[in-house]
Amino acid sequence: MSFDLERTVAVLERTPQTLAVLLRDLPDEWSRANEGAKTFSPYDVIGHLIHGERTDWMARARIILEHGEKRPFDRYDRFAQERESAGHTLGTLLEELARLRRQNLLALRDLKLTPSDLDRRGMHPVLGPVTLRQLLATWAVHDLTHIHQISRAMAYQYRNDVGPWKVYLGVLRCQGHSD
């Protein structure tokens, strides 16, 4: 398979509800626990995804369409959720993520992107030139990398409780942490 806009949206539109079913009303021992210093708990991840909906994906798509490579994207703050999530319950954050994602997917549809739009290029402040197609593919894979991370962070809490079965459970050996 190679990139397809409708199939990309099919992933993006499922993520908020997938995370809501997985995490809503889950005991804090699962949702607030991380994998050690400077790693994200499931709660942190939801705040991070919200920040992305507000400042990253569609904002960058618009920069590409309006300014091309002349105007580099703003840097992304990977730790913004430490400020922005403060005081919010996980349930509230999950609803906010769903609301923002719906809004962003409506805005994406309104752009009526053509294949040649998808070839348009922008300037990532670190990675250099990227296309709109790559940005949208990354939006979907970014969702998947965080589902992957949440399942790993949860499994980590039981890393000793599984006893000898540890050797069969790939999630407990995963070193695929995002930079």
Added chain:
Amino acid sequence: MSFDLERTVAVLERTPQTLAVLLRDLPDEWSRANEGAKTFSPYDVIGHLIHGERTDWMARARIILEHGEKRPFDRYDRFAQERESAGHTLGTLLEELARLRRQNLLALRDLKLTPSDLDRRGMHPVLGPVTLRQLLATWAVHDLTHIHQISRAMAYQYRNDVGPWKVYLGVLRCQGHSD
């Protein structure tokens, strides 16, 4: 956190619906694609989880409670779904997984396990002695390892489409495959 029965059930009861929201009506390009020879697609994983509900987790719990270490568990067939899923749609399999999981969690509750029950031991045919507590912890982490695997298998389909962003996406570097 260490093992707690209610918290373990909190994960187990969410898995079928999490997978249903993630996968139901998703284009086959996502749900039927794998990571190469002898790896599982999301569709394969659902069949594998169904086989586990039928033959593994609660069956092994009963063997521990009835026979202890005297009667080793039956070997688990990791490729049973190649026969058993044949001809079934993904939607049908997701419903079957939900039905079997509900049934098994009711049966688990009926056992009214005490802490000393959880210490009881059984005999794994390869790993040797294991406790009922370890078996139940593994049931939950096994769900998580397959959510982890599904997100990785899906991300893999866009491994080239994300372009230079690849370096930031941990899921594309994950080597935590289950044996």
